[in-house]
Amino acid sequence: MWEYTDKVKEHFLNPRNAGEVEGANAVGEVGSMACGDALKLTLKVDEKGKIEDAKFQTFGCASAIASASALTEMLKGKSVDEAEKITNQEIADYLGGLPKEKMHCSVLGRQALESALSNYRGEAPKKQEGKIVCECFGITDKEIEKAVRENNLTTVEEVTNYTKAGGGCESCHDAIRELIAKVREEEAPAKRPALSNVQKIKMIEETLEREIRPALQQDGGDIELVDVIGNRVLVASRGACAVCKASELTLTHFVEAKLREMVWPELTVEEVPQ
Amino acid sequence: MKTIYMDNNATTRVAPEVLETMLPFLTDRYGNPSSAYSFGGEVARDIRRARERVAGLLGASPDEIVFTSCGSESDNTAIMSALNTGKGKMHIVTTRVEHPAVKVLCGELTKRGVRVTEIPVDREGRLDMDRYRESLTPDTAIVSMMWANNETGVIFPLEEAAGLAKERGILFHTDAVQAVGKIPIDLGHSAIDMLSLSGHKLHAPKGVGVLYVRKKTKFAPFLIGGHQERGRRGGTENTASIIGLGRACELAADRMEEENTRVRELRDRLEKGLLGRIPHSRVNGGGAPRLPNTTNISFEFVEGEAILLLMDEYGICASSGSACTSGSLQPSHVLRAMGVPFTMAHGSVRLSLCVYNTDEEVDEVIDRLPAIIEKLRAFSPFWKPEGQACASGT
Numbered sequence: 001m002w003e004y005t006d007k008v009k010e011h012f013l014n015p016r017n018a019g020e021v022e023g024a025n026a027v028g029e030v031g032s033m034a035c036g037d038a039l040k041l042t043l044k045v046d047e048k049g050k051i052e053d054a055k056f057q058t059f060g061c062a063s064a065i066a067s068a069s070a071l072t073e074m075l076k077g078k079s080v081d082e083a084e085k086i087t088n089q090e091i092a093d094y095l096g097g098l099p100k101e102k103m104h105c106s107v108l109g110r111q112a113l114e115s116a117l118s119n120y121r122g123e124a125p126k127k128q129e130g131k132i133v134c135e136c137f138g139i140t141d142k143e144i145e146k147a148v149r150e151n152n153l154t155t156v157e158e159v160t161n162y163t164k165a166g167g168g169c170e171s172c173h174d175a176i177r178e179l180i181a182k183v184r185e186e187e188a189p190a191k192r193p194a195l196s197n198v199q200k201i202k203m204i205e206e207t208l209e210r211e212i213r214p215a216l217q218q219d220g221g222d223i224e225l226v227d228v229i230g231n232r233v234l235v236a237s238r239g240a241c242a243v244c245k246a247s248e249l250t251l252t253h254f255v256e257a258k259l260r261e262m263v264w265p266e267l268t269v270e271e272v273p274q
Numbered sequence: 275m276k277t278i279y280m281d282n283n284a285t286t287r288v289a290p291e292v293l294e295t296m297l298p299f300l301t302d303r304y305g306n307p308s309s310a311y312s313f314g315g316e317v318a319r320d321i322r323r324a325r326e327r328v329a330g331l332l333g334a335s336p337d338e339i340v341f342t343s344c345g346s347e348s349d350n351t352a353i354m355s356a357l358n359t360g361k362g363k364m365h366i367v368t369t370r371v372e373h374p375a376v377k378v379l380c381g382e383l384t385k386r387g388v389r390v391t392e393i394p395v396d397r398e399g400r401l402d403m404d405r406y407r408e409s410l411t412p413d414t415a416i417v418s419m420m421w422a423n424n425e426t427g428v429i430f431p432l433e434e435a436a437g438l439a440k441e442r443g444i445l446f447h448t449d450a451v452q453a454v455g456k457i458p459i460d461l462g463h464s465a466i467d468m469l470s471l472s473g474h475k476l477h478a479p480k481g482v483g484v485l486y487v488r489k490k491t492k493f494a495p496f497l498i499g500g501h502q503e504r505g506r507r508g509g510t511e512n513t514a515s516i517i518g519l520g521r522a523c524e525l526a527a528d529r530m531e532e533e534n535t536r537v538r539e540l541r542d543r544l545e546k547g548l549l550g551r552i553p554h555s556r557v558n559g560g561g562a563p564r565l566p567n568t569t570n571i572s573f574e575f576v577e578g579e580a581i582l583l584l585m586d587e588y589g590i591c592a593s594s595g596s597a598c599t600s601g602s603l604q605p606s607h608v609l610r611a612m613g614v615p616f617t618m619a620h621g622s623v624r625l626s627l628c629v630y631n632t633d634e635e636v637d638e639v640i641d642r643l644p645a646i647i648e649k650l651r652a653f654s655p656f657w658k659p660e661g662q663a664c665a666s667g668t
Contacts, residue, residue, distance in 0.1 A: 002579075002598075012583065018653035033656055034616040036577065036597045036605070040655040057655035061579035061598035065653075102598075137603070160603065167603030 005096035011066035028116030136168025181265030299514035324520025333460035345472030346375035356416030363415035399428035421453035426559030427568025455526035478522035482515035538566035547640035
C-alpha cells in the first residue's frame with residue numbers, strides 16, 4: 001500500500017471541484033486510459049484574465065485524483081500569468097508531498113494546465129513535440145528532457161517516476177540515459193569538455209582495467225580492447241565470456257553501461273570476432 | 275468498523291483450531307526435535323504427525339513432504355534442483371501467467387544462459403496446449419506450471435500437462451499454492467514430480483511451506499545445512515508452524531466440500547450481483563474452469579487503486595491488477611497475457627473468498643461497490659452518464 005499524506009487521502013476521499021465548468025473558455029486534456037491515468041481540466045477565465053472557476057475529471061489512482069483536486073484549488077482566483085508559473089512540484093507540495101513513484105500524477109496536472117492555458121490563448125492544440133522515446137506510454141524526448149531539467153533528475157528510475165517513460169518494456173532505458181546525459185551537459189557545459197580521442201581511449205583503458213576486467217575475471221571471463229572508432233568501442237571477449245551465452249547481455253548491461261558512466265555517455269560497445 | 279476480508283488469495287486468517295494446536299510449541303514445548311532427550315524427541319513425533327496430515331491432503335506419502343519456509347522457497351528449490359541434477363539441460367518450460375516466485379526466477383536464469391519458454395494463454399486465461407506440447411524438447415530440464423492462477427483463479431489442465439512431460443522424461447513441477455485446499459489433489463495417481471504449497475494460503479500461519487518431491491526424483495537441496503528433512507532442507511524446523519500446517523491441512527480436507535458448494539455459491543452470487551448492478555463490467559477468466567473462491571472483475575473507465583481505497587473506507591479488503599497497485603506502471607502481467615484491454619485491466623478488482631465469509635458480507639459488498647464505481651465514474655473523463663460511454667482517447 002502506498003504511503004499517502006493525510007492531505008492526499010482527504011482530497012481523494014472528498015475531491016474538490018470534480019466535474020466540468022459550464023461555459024469553460026480554457027480546456028486541457030492529457031493522458032489516456034491506456035496509460036492508466038488521464039486528466040481533463042476545464043477553466044473559466046474572466047475578462048481581466050482571472051480564473052473564476054476550475055474543475056477536473058480524472059481517470060486514475062488516488063494520487064492522480066488528489067493532484068487534480070489540489071490543482072483546481074490552487075488555480076481558483078489566480079491570474080492566468082500566476083497560473084502559468086505553477087510547477088508540478090508545487091502541486092505535490094500542496095498535498096504535503098507524493099510518494100516518489102507517484103510524482104507523474106503531479107506532472108499530469110502541470111501538463112493539463114499548460115494545455116488548458118494554450119487553449120485559452122486560442123493556440124492550436126499543441127502538436128506532440130519531439131519524437132516518441134517510450135513506446136509503451138507514448139512519451140517524447142522533449143517531455144523527458146523537460147522533466148529532467150525542471151526536477152533535476154539524474155537516473156532512469158527518477159525519470160520513470162516523473163514521466164512514466166521507461167516503466168513498461170524498459171527497452172528505452174538507454175535512450176533515456178542519453179537524454180539525461182544530454183540535459184546534464186547543457187546544464188554544466190564547463191564541467192565536461194569534449195574528450196580528445198587520445199583522452200577517450202586512455203579513460204576507456206583505465207575503466208576497463210579498474211572497474212570492468214576485475215569483475216569479469218571473478219567469473220572466469222575477460223575482455224580486451226581492440227580499437228576505438230569515434231564512439232564505438234570494439235572489444236574481444238576472452239575466457240568464459242567467449243563461450244557464455246549471456247555474454248551479450250554482459251556487454252550491454254555491464255561493460256557499456258560502465259563505460260558510459262565513467263567515460264562518455266554516447267559510447268557503444270561492439271564485440272569483434274577474435 | 276468490521277473488516278470484510280475478501281482477499282484470501284493474498285493471505286488467510288489463521289484458523290482458531292490451528293492456533294490452538296500451535297500454542298504449546300510456542301510456550302512449554304520448545305524442545306529441538308533433533309535432540310536426543312524426550313523433551314525434544316516428542317516434538318519430532320508431532321512433526322511426524324503433521325507430515326502425515328499434509329501428505330493425507332495431497333494423497334502423497336509422508337516421506338515425500340519437505341517442509342520449507344514459504345511457497346517461493348519451494349518453487350525456487352524445485353527449479354534449481356531440476357537444473358542442478360539435469361545433466362546440463364538448459365531449458366525451462368513455464369507459462370506467461372506464473373507467480374513472480376517462478377516468473378522472476380526464470381527471468382534471472384535467462385541471464386545465466388538458461389533458455390525459458392513461456393506458454394501463452396487465451397483471452398479466458400486457458401493454456402495453449404499445442405504450444406505447450408511443441409515446447410517440450412530433449413534439452414528441457416523441467417516444466418513449472420501453476421495449478422491455479424492467483425489473480426483469476428483459472429485452473430490449468432495439470433494432469434494432462436504433467437502426463438505429456440512424463441512421456442518425454444521431463445520433470446514436472448507445479449506451483450499449487452492457490453489450488454491446495456480448494457480443489458481435490460491426489461498425487462498418488464498423478465504424473466506430477468514436485469508441488470509447492472504455502473501455509474498461509476490455507477489458514478496456517480505465514481512462514482511455512484511445503485515442497486512435495488515424488489519418491490525417486492533426483493533432488494539437490496536449496497538450503498544446505500543440517501540433516502533436517504532428511505537432508506533435503508537444512509535448518510531447524512519451524513515446529514509450531516509446521517504443526518499448525520498439519521492441522522490446517524486436516525481442516526482443509528474436511529472443508530473441501532464446503533469450499534466447493536457454499537463458498538462457490540457465495541462467489542457466484544457476489545459476481546452476479548456486481549455484474550448485474552454495475553454496467554460496463556466483466557469477469558476476467560469467467561469462461562474457463564476456475565477455483566470456487568475467486569472472481570476477478572474489471573470495471574471500465576475507473577482505476578483499481580482508487581476503487582480499493584474507497585472499499586477500504588468500508589473495511590472491505592480486495593486486490594487489483596491495476597498498474598498503480600502492482601508497484602509498476604503496467605497492469606498485471608496475467609491480465610496482459612490474456613489480452614485484457616488496458617482500459618479494462620486498470621480497473622480490475624480481485625475478490626477471493628474463504629469458508630469464513632458470510633452471506634451478510636457478500637450482501638454488503640454487493641451493496642457498497644456499485645456506489646463506489648459510480649462515484650469514480652462520475653468524474654472520469656471517459657464516462658458519459660447517459661450510459662453511452664465513450665472510449666475515445668484510448
